[in-house]
Amino acid sequence: MEILVCVKRVPDTAENEFTINADGSDIDRDDLVYSVNEWDNYAVEEAIQIVDRVGGKVTVVAVGDEDSEEVLRREMAMGANDGLLLADPAFADSDGRGIATILKGAVEKGTYDLILTGAQSDSGAGQVGGMLAAMLDIPYASLVDSIEVVDDQSLKIGREIEGGNREMNSIQLPCLLSIQTGINEPRYVGIRGIRKVASVEIPVLGSAELGIGGAAVGSAGARVKRLDYFVPVLGAGAEMLEGSTEEIVDKLIELLKAKGGLK
Amino acid sequence: MARIFAYITHKGGVADDTALELAAAAAQIADGTAVTAVVTGSGAELEAVCAAVAAAYPEVWKVESPALAYPNAEVVRKALVQLLPAGSVLLLPHDTFGMDLGPGLAIKMDAAFVADVVAVAAVEGTTLKLIRQEFSGQLSTHVSCDIAAGAVLNIRPGVCKPMADGAAAGQIVDKSGELGDLSAGRQFLEVVAAEVGDVDITKSDVLLSVGRGIEDEENIEMAVELAEAMGADLACSRPIVDAKWLEKSRQVGTSGLTVKPKVYLAMGISGSFQHLGGVKGSPFMVAVNKNPKAPIFQFADVGIVADILELMPELTKKIKSA
Numbered sequence: 209m210e211i212l213v214c215v216k217r218v219p220d221t222a223e224n225e226f227t228i229n230a231d232g233s234d235i236d237r238d239d240l241v242y243s244v245n246e247w248d249n250y251a252v253e254e255a256i257q258i259v260d261r262v263g264g265k266v267t268v269v270a271v272g273d274e275d276s277e278e279v280l281r282r283e284m285a286m287g288a289n290d291g292l293l294l295a296d297p298a299f300a301d302s303d304g305r306g307i308a309t310i311l312k313g314a315v316e317k318g319t320y321d322l323i324l325t326g327a328q329s330d331s332g333a334g335q336v337g338g339m340l341a342a343m344l345d346i347p348y349a350s351l352v353d354s355i356e357v358v359d360d361q362s363l364k365i366g367r368e369i370e371g372g373n374r375e376m377n378s379i380q381l382p383c384l385l386s387i388q389t390g391i392n393e394p395r396y397v398g399i400r401g402i403r404k405v406a407s408v409e410i411p412v413l414g415s416a417e418l419g420i421g422g423a424a425v426g427s428a429g430a431r432v433k434r435l436d437y438f439v440p441v442l443g444a445g446a447e448m449l450e451g452s453t454e455e456i457v458d459k460l461i462e463l464l465k466a467k468g469g470l471k
Numbered sequence: 472m473a474r475i476f477a478y479i480t481h482k483g484g485v486a487d488d489t490a491l492e493l494a495a496a497a498a499q500i501a502d503g504t505a506v507t508a509v510v511t512g513s514g515a516e517l518e519a520v521c522a523a524v525a526a527a528y529p530e531v532w533k534v535e536s537p538a539l540a541y542p543n544a545e546v547v548r549k550a551l552v553q554l555l556p557a558g559s560v561l562l563l564p565h566d567t568f569g570m571d572l573g574p575g576l577a578i579k580m581d582a583a584f585v586a587d588v589v590a591v592a593a594v595e596g597t598t599l600k601l602i603r604q605e606f607s608g609q610l611s612t613h614v615s616c617d618i619a620a621g622a623v624l625n626i627r628p629g630v631c632k633p634m635a636d637g638a639a640a641g642q643i644v645d646k647s648g649e650l651g652d653l654s655a656g657r658q659f660l661e662v663v664a665a666e667v668g669d670v671d672i673t674k675s676d677v678l679l680s681v682g683r684g685i686e687d688e689e690n691i692e693m694a695v696e697l698a699e700a701m702g703a704d705l706a707c708s709r710p711i712v713d714a715k716w717l718e719k720s721r722q723v724g725t726s727g728l729t730v731k732p733k734v735y736l737a738m739g740i741s742g743s744f745q746h747l748g749g750v751k752g753s754p755f756m757v758a759v760n761k762n763p764k765a766p767i768f769q770f771a772d773v774g775i776v777a778d779i780l781e782l783m784p785e786l787t788k789k790i791k792s793a
């Protein structure tokens with residue numbers, strides 16, 4: 209099975225405290241820790257496991273600048289066979305539709321039986337996969353948490369729905385699935401693995417190679433635009449307990465007792 | 472102004488809570504124009520939902536087909552593309568169904584798409600100003616959305632104050648006759664119910680809930696000891712289940728269980744809406760997090776900026792010695 213996995217380089221939400229720049233137009237990006245989008249890591253692991261079972265090849269693709277190469281290499285160190293970087297100044301500030309349009313250009317340069325994305329990225333949108341599937345006119349399912357290859361025509365998949373329940377579907381190949389965390393346990397990548405793929409060439413394709421016109425992507429093509437960042441004020445805010453650890457612990461025990469939190 | 476529609480999700484003949492929330496969000500955008508509810512399904516359940524929804528929407532489109540008996544997003548998408556006029560604005564709930572349907576539908580309608588909208592900030596002609604969140608709720612953003620050619624907007628469940636029921640005596644319009652071919656490359660097979668665990672956290676009065684801040688599988692023991700000392704049950708956020716450190720039956724959240732404790736102690740949990748969406752009944756919430764900007768501090772009653780790996784053993788010791 210020929211599998212394409214879309215991966216994105218994102219600021220690691222667990223590792224960073226985000227601060228906003230002076231005019232609110234962006235976050236301060238200088239000292240951020242970046243990594244591969246958590247969901248995409250599960251998608252790559254799943255692709256590798258499928259190929260281990262039924263044969264084939266895994267290609268990872270990213271839309272981004274040259275920094276995204278490190279993310280592609282990391283996923284190749286996991287076991288993806290090929291990497292593909294889609295980079296062009298004209299791609300900057302694309303909205304979800306723009307990113308999907310760029311990815312479509314890359315998909316059409318190959319022949320893939322299965323395309324995987326993560327369920328969502330740092331944008332919290334979960335949009336690129338469904339858009340790309342619709343553009344390619346292939347079946348789509350989101351939040352997939354199990355994949356069973358039935359034959360070369362179809363898959364049996366599980367989708368996560370509310371309340372811990374799961375929805376089972378049969379889906380025709382070729383198709384696109386967005387992968388939910390927990391579907392597998394992504395393998396560990398060591399320094400040695402990264403070193404092994406350090407000199408593998410990763411082709412870079414731009415708008416000319418992909419045949420994508422200027423108006424469809426980038427800022428000009430975006431119908432949805434981020435205007436600013438701001439710190440949300442969502443609730444009344446907590447009463448913060450301060451002092452030494454001992455003082456905090458005593459106060460907390462007192463509060464828990466009063467609210468019935470200690471038996 | 473384009474026509475505005477809200478898609479009604481329902482189960483067992485009962486409309487979802489989002490039906491009235493979408494009515495409220497749509498009213499903000501509609502600026503006086505009537506909003507139409509779209510209900511797809513089959514049989515008596517569909518009839519019941521249409522009748523109920525007519526109390527909040529001036530017009531209800533009933534869309535009936537055996538193929539729509541279960542809401543398979545690929546089939547619903549086909550139906551909506553056939554029925555909705557060009558340039559329509561459609562509101563969906565940003566739940567597992569809306570996430571499945573929205574992005575692809577927007578492409579097929581050649582409409583703009585905005586996911587997980589938490590508020591409508593302004594309507595300026597054919598430009599909407601909407602509020603969303605990024606980085607797992609750590610920052611908010613305003614986004615502009617050009618709806619001149621139509622739009623699909625996924626609205627986060629629970630953020631809009633529901634429209635008062637009974638505000639309308641809506642007319643039900645049967646649109647089923649306008650449906651064409653609904654065949655799709657994805658077939659629904661069955662729903663597999665969640666596994667039942669050894670403890671039922673939905674019945675617990677006191678929950679000690681741990682998140683990714685627990686850092687390592689071996690630290691789970693620390694939480695077990697604290698829960699025991701407190702007489703609490705142990706719960707967790709999703710990453711702990713993904714890592715298989717605790718069973719799925721202990722996961723709180725939209726894709727886990729909905730809990731209604733009196734006291735909820737969140738240890739090393741950032742406070743994403745999918746997690747907090749599973750905490751109901753306004754418990755007394757204590758959050759411990761090493762990041763003073765963690766969103767959970769906005770929702771908690773009491774907050775402590777601390778390393779849980781240091782605080783938990785101290786707390787256990789003190790409770791035991793008391």
Ligand SMILES: Cc1cc2nc3c(=O)[nH]c(=O)nc-3n(C[C@H](O)[C@H](O)[C@H](O)COP(=O)(O)OP(=O)(O)OC[C@H]3O[C@@H](n4cnc5c(N)ncnc54)[C@H](O)[C@@H]3O)c2cc1C
Pocket residue numbers: 221222327328351567607681682683684685686707708709710722723724725726727728738739740741742743744745746749759760761762765777778779780
């Ligand atoms: C469709 C869908 C459904 C989902 N359903 C659920 C669900 O049901 N339940 C759920 O929980 N999530 C769910 N999620 C995931 C959700 O979006 C978040 O990713 C998740 O809730 C984050 O869990 P967390 O807070 O434990 O981890 P993180 O967001 O990584 O937060 C960890 C926190 O711990 C703090 N921390 C780190 N180390 C320490 C320390 N030593 N001491 C103190 N604090 C520390 C950090 O500052 C951070 O705030 C779902 C996601 C999707 C897309």
Ligand SMILES: Nc1ncnc2c1ncn2[C@@H]1O[C@H](COP(=O)(O)O)[C@@H](O)[C@H]1O
Pocket residue numbers: 213214215216217245247248269270271272304307324325326327328329330331332333334335336337
């Ligand atoms: N710039 C990108 N390059 C490659 N894949 C992407 C990019 N942006 C989003 N994706 C894919 O789309 C998924 C959903 O992202 P989003 O729609 O941004 O929430 C991600 O998990 C990726 O698989």
